[in-house]
Amino acid sequence: MSDKASGTFRAFSNRNYRIWQAGAAVSNIGTWMQRTAQDWIVLTELSHHNATAVGIVMGLQFGPQLVLLPFTGFAADRCNRRTLLFVTQSVMGLLALGLSVLTLTGLVQLWHVYVFALLLGCAAAFDAPVRQTFVGDLVEKADLANAVALNSTSFNAARMIGPAIAGALIAAVGSGWVFLINAASYVAVLTSIAALRIDRPAAVGAKRERVRLADGFRYIRQRPDLMHVLLMMFLIGTFGINFPIFISTMAVGVFHVGAGQFGALTSMMAAGSVTGALLAARRERPRIRLLFVAVAIFGATCALAALMPDYWLFAASLVPIGIAAQTFTTSTNGWIQLTTEASMRGRVMAIFLALALGGTPIGAPIVGWVADTFGPRWGLGVGAASGFAAVLVAAHYLMRHRRLHMSFDRWRPRFTFDAAVAASDASVPAPHAVE
Numbered sequence: 001m002s003d004k005a006s007g008t009f010r011a012f013s014n015r016n017y018r019i020w021q022a023g024a025a026v027s028n029i030g031t032w033m034q035r036t037a038q039d040w041i042v043l044t045e046l047s048h049h050n051a052t053a054v055g056i057v058m059g060l061q062f063g064p065q066l067v068l069l070p071f072t073g074f075a076a077d078r079c080n081r082r083t084l085l086f087v088t089q090s091v092m093g094l095l096a097l098g099l100s101v102l103t104l105t106g107l108v109q110l111w112h113v114y115v116f117a118l119l120l121g122c123a124a125a126f127d128a129p130v131r132q133t134f135v136g137d138l139v140e141k142a143d144l145a146n147a148v149a150l151n152s153t154s155f156n157a158a159r160m161i162g163p164a165i166a167g168a169l170i171a172a173v174g175s176g177w178v179f180l181i182n183a184a185s186y187v188a189v190l191t192s193i194a195a196l197r198i199d200r201p202a203a204v205g206a207k208r209e210r211v212r213l214a215d216g217f218r219y220i221r222q223r224p225d226l227m228h229v230l231l232m233m234f235l236i237g238t239f240g241i242n243f244p245i246f247i248s249t250m251a252v253g254v255f256h257v258g259a260g261q262f263g264a265l266t267s268m269m270a271a272g273s274v275t276g277a278l279l280a281a282r283r284e285r286p287r288i289r290l291l292f293v294a295v296a297i298f299g300a301t302c303a304l305a306a307l308m309p310d311y312w313l314f315a316a317s318l319v320p321i322g323i324a325a326q327t328f329t330t331s332t333n334g335w336i337q338l339t340t341e342a343s344m345r346g347r348v349m350a351i352f353l354a355l356a357l358g359g360t361p362i363g364a365p366i367v368g369w370v371a372d373t374f375g376p377r378w379g380l381g382v383g384a385a386s387g388f389a390a391v392l393v394a395a396h397y398l399m400r401h402r403r404l405h406m407s408f409d410r411w412r413p414r415f416t417f418d419a420a421v422a423a424s425d426a427s428v429p430a431p432h433a434v435e
Contacts, residue, residue: 008281011147016138016196023192025154027089030185032162034096036266037170037178038113039244040259041103043252045175046110051249051379053110055368057117058244059361064121065128066361069354073216076129076346085134086193088127093186095120096179103176128357129350132333136345137198145334149281152330156277156322160270167263216347225288225339226348228397229332230355232295232390238359239386240298241325242367243269246305246383247318249376255311268315272322277330279323285338286331292394294331298324299387306380324387329356 011017039054047053065072075084099116102108132148139147166178220226247269251262280286301320308314333352340348363382371379 008146008278009150011139011143011150014139014143016198017135017147019192019195020134020138021150021154023189024151025158026188027185028155028158029162029165030096030182032159032266032270033166033169033178034099034182035244036163036166036263037175038117039248040166040170040262041108041175042110042113043248044259046108046113049249049252051245051253051368051371051376052365053368054245054248055242055364055366057113058242058364060114061117061121061124062357062360062364064118064125065357066354066359068122068125069350072125072129072354073347073350075126076133076350077343078346079130081130081134081137082193082196082198084126084130086190088123088130089186089189089193091123092120092127093183093190095123096183096186100176100179100183103174103179108176128353129346132337132349132353133346136337136342138196141338145283145285145338146281148334148337149277149283149330152326152333153274153277153281156270156273156326158270160267160274163263163266163270165263167260170259170263216344216351219341219344219348220351223339224397224401226336228393229288229291229335230352232291232393233329233332233352234355234359235386235390235393236295236298236325236328237356238363239367240302240383240390241329241356242360242364242379242383245364245367245371246376246380249371249379250314253371253376255314257311261311265315265318269318269322272319272324273326274322275319276323276326280327280330280334283331286335288335288394288397290331291328291335292391292398294324294328295387295390295394297387298328299384299391302380302384302387306377306384 012021038057042053042057043049043051095116099108099113102112132151135147135151136144169178169181220230243266247265248262251257251265255261283290298321301317301324305314305317305321308317336348336352337345367379367382370382
């Protein structure tokens with residue numbers, strides 16, 4: 001296989017993908033700047049270090065992924081994806097502009113942030129599944145897993161850069177300017193969408209048939225691998241990936257640092273996420289056994305981070321958490337997109353994102369309450385528990401469907417697969433059709 005075909009950045013050989021990523025990279029940095037400023041202003045300016053308030057904002061921002069699920073999957077499979085992306089990105093840019101005006105004029109209140117978070121969540125609920133499936137319109141199938149991983153790399157590189165910039169700007173000029181910069185960053189992604197040249201249909205195979213969300217759920221029920229992977233994603237997404245709460249409460253409530261150090265912690269987490277995404281980009285295909293390892297490491301490192309005695313050790317512990325979380329989410333995304341029928345991909349991805357992000361209204365307030373009541377370290381303990389619960393789900397699938405066997409050698413566990421099953425796991429299964 002050639003270097004071009006097997007390289008970490010092979011999807012960039014496609015012109016459309018290069019243009020798309022250039023605009024998305026700028027917008028992603030702005031998005032992470034806004035998220036950092038939003039968490040900071042809620043925690044330190046609009047409430048008295050109230051982690052529950054941060055959890056409510058997260059719940060309002062990600063809740064629409066679940067509530068609007070019947071419509072978002074339909075839109076991703078039926079509507080012109082390029083046009084829909086242009087609309088959703090425009091709306092999110094205008095919302096960032098509105099929040100910046102309120103903040104710069106000194107009129108912003110906590111309920112304003114709640115409203116903007118809800119509206120942003122509604123726009124993002126339509127944007128997320130179409131943005132994920134849109135990658136398939138830009139690259140060939142052979143490069144799809146690589147393109148998905150590079151998307152995650154770009155997003156998490158922005159998560160490394162954006163919070164650091166935001167922390168410095170918050171300390172220097174205030175949160176309002178951060179929101180304004182994010183609003184301006186949407187110009188880049190809108191320009192890139194306009195510059196794309198797409199010959200293939202923007203919504204594949206869905207216009208000739210009646211599109212129903214129930215078909216997506218029936219499709220998943222026929223796939224034990226998808227059922228187990230999505231349950232794992234629900235556990236991690238609901239109780240584990242609450243990093244704004246984990247990091248902000250540890251920064252303010254345990255280590256008593258300022259905005260700059262808070263932004264640096266988010267950047268450390270992102271450094272691990274970038275590493276995890278790049279490692280995923282190097283793999284030719286995702287495997288379920290990798291998900292098992294990733295969630296086990298996620299649970300263990302969250303537990304370790306909760307015990308860290310000082311700021312710098314805690315910062316260092318965020319790197320392996322980021323690697324494990326990103327390995328799991330990116331590999332799950334790639335597995336679903338590679339093994340799902342093209343006509344079903346939008347609905348299945350909408351369900352995936354609803355479980356990954358739509359559980360936040362349940363998990364984030366609970367984690368915030370735990371952090372407020374028992375302390376930030378216990379909040380991180382909830383994240384660790386979600387990782388260990390996902391390990392049990394993965395183990396159940398591997399033992400029942402992949403014939404995993406566990407034995408002990410001098411008190412050390414050893415895991416083995418039947419030879420035939422191990423060989424079949426070396427490749428991604430072919431897409432399944434719904435009868």
